[in-house]
Amino acid sequence: MGKPLIMFHSITYAMKSRDILFQYGIKSTVERTPRSNANAGCGYSIYVPNKTDEAENILIGQGIKILGRAERDGTL
């Protein structure tokens, strides 16, 4: 699977996507997109630890524009 972060244009779409996924029983949290990722330089993502591929497909099906997927940058 890998790359559990789904990146968006804005925090509004990140939160909207989180709410959509919740309706499908998929839990996610809104996070700042790590600087090390492409499309960064200020941006927001949702961290979807489980069913990330399914989540991405659901969001695409709902017309949400996704910037890409990324690894979660949790190390210093």
Place this chain on the structure above:
Amino acid sequence: MIYLDNAATTYPKPISVQNAVSYALKNYGANPGRAGHSMSIASAEEIYRCRLAAADFFKAPGPECIAFTLNCTHSMNYVLKGLLKQGDHVVTSCLEHNAVMRPLQALSENGVSFTTAMVYPGDNDATVDSFRKALRVNTTLIVCTHASNVWGIRLPVERIAALGHEYGIPIAIDCAQSAGVLPIDMSDGGFDYLCVACHKGLYAPMGTGMLITPNGSNLKTIIEGGTGTNSISMVQPLTMPERMESGTQNMPGIAGVRAGIEFVKSHGIETIYKHEMSLVQYLYKKLSQMKGVKLYTPEPVAPYFVPLLSFNVDEIPSEVIGQKLSELGVAVRAGLHCAPCAHECMGTLEQGAIRICPSVFSNINEMNSFVTALMKII
């Protein structure tokens, strides 16, 4: 004080709004949509909740369609200056506020033309026909008020929107006097742009407005800057709502907007409208019996009016009556109400008028006190 200047800004604000603003100041003290720390995210969550509430209230397609602005004028400028270009023609009404007329005037100096359609109170067929006759081949936008801020006359905006869409022309509605008083359904009504003042019928703090549209990405921007997104690019993001929200937002005010929307929903728009209309109709009857009082419209009745009323006393300048009422503890708005076109329609450009507008908090005793005060003056 008896406050009857609610068409300008509602007062008092509900306790729930006061509490929401206070809570936001205490707990949401970080920039929303900028950082990743917990208070910034919490602030952003509160703003997102307000977007959800507004989208639901106005039946907008989604929370991303809600852009927060300073006020209705701000929203209207975004639409008019973002959409219109040289050679475009606009149809508007004869009852518009300067929030519409001044941007149109400024745009006319850059090759945008406009036609004002007459509004016929109580005759929606005639009003729609008037808009139809004003259309031209190069008409690219219809913009009109939902209800006159001077005379309370309600325009048949759903029918005007349908007319525009017959010809592929979008419509922008000035909802300054209608939001919170009249039901507004963006999808059913076929509205492309809603410009909302939150400090009036939504009982939010001053300095809060909304532009509601699914088409914001198509608007040119008149303000660019930091949005907390894609900062590496020098180009303003296309994505709504950030496209229209450069700079730090009015976080406590927006928290107040959400509380205001919930307050209106809890009372019910229909209940609020009926309550305020009954007070205005009561006043209309009282005023029509007073010697020297001039009323300019038929008695306000549903669904053709919103609950506000303007009048004059003989030929006395409206500001004189307004001042004397203030001295007796009654707050009204006298003058031209930033809507000279609406006054020109009724022949009150010279004298202005005295406007009274109740809120959900107004009551019959206050109406009687107002009448007593006016009787003392005249």
